[in-house]
């Protein structure tokens with residue numbers, strides 16, 4: 193059984209305490225949404241797990257008691273400006289850098305082609321990524337994070353530039369991936385409805401603390417959301433049993 197155990201995670205940047213004593217755990221097959229206001233500490237949390245920022249506390253990814261290393265983790269940062277002239281195919285291939293040598297094997301090429309097909313990127317395979325739209329770029333980098341077949345996916349706002357259809361494609365792909373590969377995905381997102389549709393667990397960060405950590409149904413309600421975001425919202429179940437949220441006004 194794969195587990196990600198985070199105990200007493202704290203992080204300070206330039207003497208400012210950003211994350212405070214966070215203890216949460218996740219297990220294989222789970223997709224977990226990391227939610228919270230701007231500046232709550234979501235990106236810092238994800239980057240600490242990716243071991244990109246110095247932190248205190250313990251973060252362990254293990255399977256049946258055996259620790260897994262960094263090669264089992266993929267991190268997708270927020271969308272950034274791209275200057276390289278690499279094509280979609282080459283960019284995704286770079287996701288295999290941990291295993292690439294001077295010679296690219298047939299198996300590695302096949303993996304890249306498979307991910308390209310899965311995310312329907314065939315039409316852009318030979319296009320330089322920098323000339324793609326924001327949403328297309330986001331899909332390419334998502335493909336890059338899938339290609340090494342990680343057991344832990346850390347995705348920072350993976351749908352921020354995507355139209356509604358592509359948001360669903362991405363979230364369904366991550367969901368399928370987690371179940372098929374017994375992986376864990378933590379994703380930062382601002383869209384509470386997507387979080388509700390595609391999560392087994394929700395972590396609400398507030399002022400750097402784990403304010404709530406539970407199932408989406410237990411957490412995504414006005415009692416939790418309104419004080420955090422300082423809004424009035426209307427949260428209901430629709431006729432298909434899905435949660436809907438209508439933001440009414442800021443408080």
Ligand SMILES: Nc1ncnc2c1ncn2[C@@H]1O[C@H](COP(=O)(O)OP(=O)(O)OP(=O)(O)O)[C@@H](O)[C@H]1O
Nearest residue numbers: 205206208210228229230231232233234235236237
């Ligand atoms: N390199 C840095 N130097 C100084 N302060 C930082 C740095 N990185 C993050 N912070 C601070 O840490 C806090 C949390 O930032 P973080 O980016 O983790 O928030 P977030 O929840 O991801 O926000 P958003 O939803 O706006 O992306 C903010 O107050 C931010 O100013």
